[in-house]
Amino acid sequence: MRKVLLLNGNGDVLNFIPWTRAISLVLKGKVTVYEEFEDEVRSQHRSFRIPAVIGLLRMVPFKYSGKVSLSKQNLLIRDRHECQYCGRALSVHNATVDHIVPVSRGGRRVWKNVVAACKPCNSRKGNRTPREARMTPRIRPWVPTRKVVLRQHAVMLGVEKWMPYFAGTSGPLSRSSDLRA
Numbered sequence: 001m002r003k004v005l006l007l008n009g010n011g012d013v014l015n016f017i018p019w020t021r022a023i024s025l026v027l028k029g030k031v032t033v034y035e036e037f038e039d040e041v042r043s044q045h046r047s048f049r050i051p052a053v054i055g056l057l058r059m060v061p062f063k064y065s066g067k068v069s070l071s072k073q074n075l076l077i078r079d080r081h082e083c084q085y086c087g088r089a090l091s092v093h094n095a096t097v098d099h100i101v102p103v104s105r106g107g108r109r110v111w112k113n114v115v116a117a118c119k120p121c122n123s124r125k126g127n128r129t130p131r132e133a134r135m136t137p138r139i140r141p142w143v144p145t146r147k148v149v150l151r152q153h154a155v156m157l158g159v160e161k162w163m164p165y166f167a168g169t170s171g172p173l174s175r176s177s178d179l180r181a
């Protein structure tokens with residue numbers, strides 16, 4: 001299902017929502033449409049272009065400081081869908097959550113102690129620390145903000161029309177050429 005980028009009244013990125021919800025917001029007159037996809041949907045009485053970017057007319061209170069939950073999906077987004085040991089491309093199906101300092105050695109399940117890893121690398125590392133296993137993650141793990149996760153999601157889905165709305169978001173991108181704002 002097409003996703004639509006929802007902006008706050010001041011232009012800040014809020015979230016991705018399903019296009020059906022976006023159209024209902026348009027029909028209720030609660031949003032302005034900034035960008036559209038080429039796709040059209042027809043109802044009995046009229047047809048609509050599916051919006052790509054919509055903005056609330058009013059500002060809703062929203063903080064980006066809210067924590068991003070440590071799910072495998074969000075971890076994959078932060079770690080660019082790559083195994084942080086061998087670089088292999090990962091999906092939700094073949095990825096594992098590697099505890100850099102293993103749980104059995106007192107490591108915790110927190111953003112700064114986990115990286116995405118393929119199954120072979122994870123089992124090769126086993127219950128060893130990076131030093132013992134001589135396996136160092138390619139990134140220094142960081143705590144993502146909600147906006148960064150949303151932007152990485154946008155990059156992954158590859159919708160050019162969204163990119164300018166993420167300009168100025170700090171944090172690593174998947175590729176340096178990804179943000180063509």
Ligand SMILES: [Zn+2]
Binds near residue numbers: 083084085088117120
């Ligand atoms: Zn690997």
